[in-house]
Amino acid sequence: MSSSLARYFPVLEWGRTYSGRILANDLVAAVIVTIMLIPQSLAYSMLAGLPPVIGLYASMAPLLAYAVFGTSRTLAVGPVAVISLMTAAAASKVATAGSPEYIAAALILAFLSGLILLVMGLLKLGALANLLSHPVISGFITAPGLIIASSQLGHILGIKTSGETLVAIVGSFFRNIGQLNPWTAMVGIPAVAFLFWVRKGLKPLLIKLGLQTRPADLIAKAGPVFAIALTTAAVALFDLAEHGVKIVGTIPTGVPPLTIPLFDPQLWMQLAAPALFLSIIGFVESVSVAKTLAAKRRQRIRPDQELIGLGASNLAAAFTGGYPVTGGFARSVVNFDAGAETPAAGVFTAIGIGLAALTLTPLLYFLPNATLAATIIVAVLSLVNIKAILDVWRYSKSDFAAMMLTIGMTLVAGVEAGVVAGVGLSVLLFLHKASKPHMAIVGLVPGTQHFRNIHRHEVATSPRVLNVRIDESLTFTNAGWLEEAVTDLALKSPDVRDVVLMCSAVNEIDATALESIEALNHRLSSADVRLHLSEVKGPVMDRLKRSHFLEELTGQVFLSQFDALQALSPELLLATSVKRVAPIR
């Protein structure tokens, strides 16, 4: 009873052994993640076309929900880049960015996504994530990075851009290039440069100045905070907002509001498909991160329960004025590196963000959008991993094709089209490879009752009997090929009078394969060749008995291949001096 409760509430498991030492570690990690998460939350909600405060709201209640239901000890949930992009794409189809209807649509997306993930979790569909090949996943993480970076370029320079594809965004960038605001660029370009330098150069510098590796690392991680402080101060001091530099402005102070997602069946129908995509992509991204981190500490995550954890997080977002969330790569790594041991770190982070929302927001009034855009650009470009793409190219051309199709389609037609195309191609290539069943012509190993491939072993065969061993289950993917291949083999040699299919490795014959074997039986019979089966497994035989196949079969079903040989080509026994035995009953 208690173990089944702990199954659905992992908090009961790690909570039992919670100690002062763990608390201290979790608190340190929470402080660091909070500092990192404040600018990120503001930036990602801007990317989603939402007011900045929504990003803060989405970084509180969802973390509490994940702490109760999630199985990863160190995953940090909240707004992430790809999901923010997809939220913008979906919400802007039904409302204008920033309008109350748009915010309502984002809430509905979080609500539907929460429901979808929860239902998938209860149906134990977590294993579905295994069906996305890694090159496709890597493709739909890389390509949005490029789209997002290009969409933020305008904010850096004060140019208005629009669109959801790389082409559209770059097009609008060049059409509106005349709007370039030099004051904005004077804030934005140094911010980008500084943040890139912080990423690579600050840590080595601090170490050279005498700091230990760990504090140097943590200070470098807080880089965005310096950029925010400096640019906010600059805007305030030099009155840059008067010169056209866009600023964040008033962020409402207070705890997240209680919100009820609007019940509008028509709107729900319109948002259902994007919510489904967003859920699956969020889940796959989150599980990849959680698996990687869990492996480092020899912990395990349970994908089915992860669905429930992320579902609960999104429902929490929907009821507290947020928008869709998932486990993020960068923040989870920071959380892990900073020493977080349990999801309690997430709870403390949520409290930290809450305190910031209550006290710090007035300080962010002059924060320039350009700085937030710079934060996003640097974060998403780190997801574009050219080396990984080259590795796939070297390793497998068909995986590379699926990856490139995903990237290409995402860039020209959006994340959803990219994923559909990439998954579609990898499944098609897999089905294509699966369309030829492994099979071998076998013969008797002299002196034994064993049968082996005639091309690899010295075996005895009869010209009148063709023995074909099938090494795989027969399904719609390979049944057509089997029918053609066996017909060809049998009709090629005019002496063949009997064909025996040795089914020792056949675990299933589906309805399509059944029809193919029936057709094979029919085709062979019209050439006066009988079809037999041997070594059919019990469950397969039970099913065949429920069809009409056994009545139509021109030959017999032998319990063993050796029985088939004794009945159909007894002369081989003499030739190979094997003793006759009673057939298996």
Add this chain to the structure above:
Amino acid sequence: MSSSLARYFPVLEWGRTYSGRILANDLVAAVIVTIMLIPQSLAYSMLAGLPPVIGLYASMAPLLAYAVFGTSRTLAVGPVAVISLMTAAAASKVATAGSPEYIAAALILAFLSGLILLVMGLLKLGALANLLSHPVISGFITAPGLIIASSQLGHILGIKTSGETLVAIVGSFFRNIGQLNPWTAMVGIPAVAFLFWVRKGLKPLLIKLGLQTRPADLIAKAGPVFAIALTTAAVALFDLAEHGVKIVGTIPTGVPPLTIPLFDPQLWMQLAAPALFLSIIGFVESVSVAKTLAAKRRQRIRPDQELIGLGASNLAAAFTGGYPVTGGFARSVVNFDAGAETPAAGVFTAIGIGLAALTLTPLLYFLPNATLAATIIVAVLSLVNIKAILDVWRYSKSDFAAMMLTIGMTLVAGVEAGVVAGVGLSVLLFLHKASKPHMAIVGLVPGTQHFRNIHRHEVATSPRVLNVRIDESLTFTNAGWLEEAVTDLALKSPDVRDVVLMCSAVNEIDATALESIEALNHRLSSADVRLHLSEVKGPVMDRLKRSHFLEELTGQVFLSQFDALQALSPELLLATSVKRVAPIR
């Protein structure tokens, strides 16, 4: 040279051996098929929302094109029920039924479908048809039958119905039931009853009256012609058109016009997706029929060339005022049974239809639509095969689920949605089954160098070494499962220090599986367990060398499993008295 020409022009093959005897057989078949095809062509073009004459046009040039390019000797192409339904669904999205724009859209559909099929044929994608499971095919042949029959019910009773789904059609039927025209019903209901009786009762009656089986069969097949003659005469004699009985009216007399499909890129884009679906479904239906008939005479069809044949037929339809065509089930069976031996029968049929178009159409002025509707109802209901559905239910519940989903989605959301849902489900179920690779823990067979499953054979094993034989290629579908399963096996027994993956049956390791094995290596290594590989095939090894895996691998790659044993658990050699041998180089 000549054989490669004959590959693309099968006419060159069968034409060489054409004789007077074959000519006679083909002519007889052509006369019978012509008689059957005239009412069917009119009826199906009505179903497609097109003027009746379009159906006649679509039954001439396409037959000539197929005779040149098709590989089936007896397939009869022309308008068919499902394709007519899909044409109506696609064209009515861009124009009003019967309008010139609507007719232009049907031409474009035929043109695009022709291009798509031709390109698929040149790319040799014929094998794709094998990837549709038979239950799904049977589902998308059954469900449209129900939709079509319900859509024709209104014509039988003089009630106007509309919609593309069963629900919509039945709904409009009951809303408009007040329009019921008793005169129409007096023509329609007896026509349906007569045609059903002809199908089942006429042949036995004629045989009882003393006719031979074959002529009785052929006369029964001509049943629709009697119904047409009788009802047309009744309408003409009793002036029923004045009482609201809808009639065919003037059918233009003459040969098919030369038409050029309208070049309108936007319209083409709108019609491209329906044209693709229509092409695939038409192809699958046609190939199923062609395969069945070819098997009966031990002939072969070539799916890639069939794509070219059907592509040419649709292009021919597009340039001669027709609409999309494919190989039809009923007419092909009649053609076959009537003794057709070569596609020349199709040429003679086209000539027959041409003569009818030139001379008979004035006679069809008073032909009531209700009779055509009756023809359609009886034809399509014969495609609804309840017994086949029950057979699938008995044989395989998962196949049944895919079939029912196809039927259900087709009925409520149209043919395209049905096919997508059915194919999607069957592929998902297949991938799910493929997600667990076959593997076995193996040990040394004493006195040999062979390794066998420890659960099936008496073998020697070392508690420190886990030998896992993988019986399948490793791809994204099963890699995640392998990683979990091997980790569990290795960490379950605390004594295990080495894991050897025996890769003798692994033909491929894709990029996703490579990452999983890397993760496995990493996870085992953090538990102080080394990972080794053995018996890696050449091509797989070549690829691994192009990755970083071999540098990271904690253990070794052994050429044989026995080498691995000698290196890792030499004590087993003593225990089983096997002689040490030099490792394979």
